[in-house]
Amino acid sequence: MEHSLPRSAGASTVLLGGRLLLSAIFLHEGATLALNFNATAQAFARLGLELPVAIGVILLQLAAGFSVAAGLATRLGAAALGTFCLLTALLFHTDFASQNELLHFEKDFAIAGGMFVLAISGAGALSIDAVLKRNCAAPIAALL
Numbered sequence: 001m002e003h004s005l006p007r008s009a010g011a012s013t014v015l016l017g018g019r020l021l022l023s024a025i026f027l028h029e030g031a032t033l034a035l036n037f038n039a040t041a042q043a044f045a046r047l048g049l050e051l052p053v054a055i056g057v058i059l060l061q062l063a064a065g066f067s068v069a070a071g072l073a074t075r076l077g078a079a080a081l082g083t084f085c086l087l088t089a090l091l092f093h094t095d096f097a098s099q100n101e102l103l104h105f106e107k108d109f110a111i112a113g114g115m116f117v118l119a120i121s122g123a124g125a126l127s128i129d130a131v132l133k134r135n136c137a138a139p140i141a142a143l144l
Contacts, residue, residue, distance in 0.1 A: 015124035016071070022114050023069035026081060030061030047092070060084060068118065071127020075119045082115030 033040040033054070044054040060080060067077025089108035095101040123129040 009125075012125040015121070016126040018114070019068050019071060019074070019118065019123065019127075022078075022081075022111065022118065023065045025111070026061040026065030027069065030058050030065055033058045034062070057084075068115075071123035071129050072132075074123035074127060074129050078115040078119040082112040082119060085109070085112035085115065 040054050040058070041051055044051070044057075061084075064077035064080045064084075067073050068081065085108040089105045089112070093101045093105040093108060096105070
């Protein structure tokens with residue numbers, strides 16, 4: 001069920017740009033982690049995290065990042081990345097005595113906010129979701 005008002009072509013273009021900007025960090029980071037997998041596994045191990053967690057993070061960043069960028073199952077991808085950012089901030093960036101950690105905490109919260117807004121607003125007219133919504137049966141279109 002669409003909860004947003006109709007958008008102008010300009011608003012749809014801005015929404016597309018916002019989706020691309022929000023997704024870029026996750027696509028870049030996911031690709032970097034995947035391409036440097038041994039270093040990634042070692043870094044996660046130093047944090048006390050097992051290999052399946054590293055693989056899950058890579059898959060989440062790439063799949064949900066693509067979801068947001070392409071506008072395919074955007075609400076789900078954005079909600080997943082927003083939740084990921086909140087958890088990352090709360091679990092790994094709480095040493096507020098460090099200005100760098102505080103900055104990461106604040107950035108994660110800001111990105112989460114953008115993702116949650118996107119999860120509510122939907123991908124907009126310039127998305128795969130919009131194409132599917134126009135061409136799918138009502139029960140499926142209601143999920144997009």
